[in-house]
Amino acid sequence: MSRRHSVNRPPTPDVRDDDEDDRPKEPTLLEIVNIKLIESGEKERLMELVRERLVECGWKDEMRALCRAFIKKNGRENVTVDDLVRAITPKGRASIPDSVKAELLQKIRTFLVSVAH
Known part of the structure; x- marks a missing residue:
């Protein structure tokens, strides 16, 4: 069910849980890895590799x-x-193909090892 907003007042904010506070949330490991991949340009290189492999295999x-x-x-x-x-x-x-998935996974592992040192 969608909430319609009144033209005369701003939307009512959602009720917050008591557990929530105003501190920023810590990024998850997946988010950190994604940020590192993007910042280094490795994500785009990996995307291009996957595109090539998917074309090659039909x-x-x-x-x-x-x-x-x-x-x-x-x-x-x-x-x-x-x-x-x-x-x-x-x-x-x-x-x-599993071979494409395996190659991508290996490239990601290699990248993570290189940035961890």
Whole structure:
């Protein structure tokens, strides 16, 4: 249920838990790693590596074919980008080759070791 805001007053803030205070939250380990990857430029290099590997193994062509089949089945006028994303994403994630995942994981581990020292 969405809350409608009055035109005459600002929205009422959400009720806070008693446990909360005004101190900033500590970033999680995942957030810290992500920040380090971005700051170093390594995240973009890894993204490019994954793109290359997915093209090389035919994954990108496979996803393109799945999209075309979905559009043909449902009719071009009846398909939105959101429909495509919902239909193809689970298949796309499940079909990424283990070798690509393993290579990416190894590159991330190597990066973490290099920044830890």
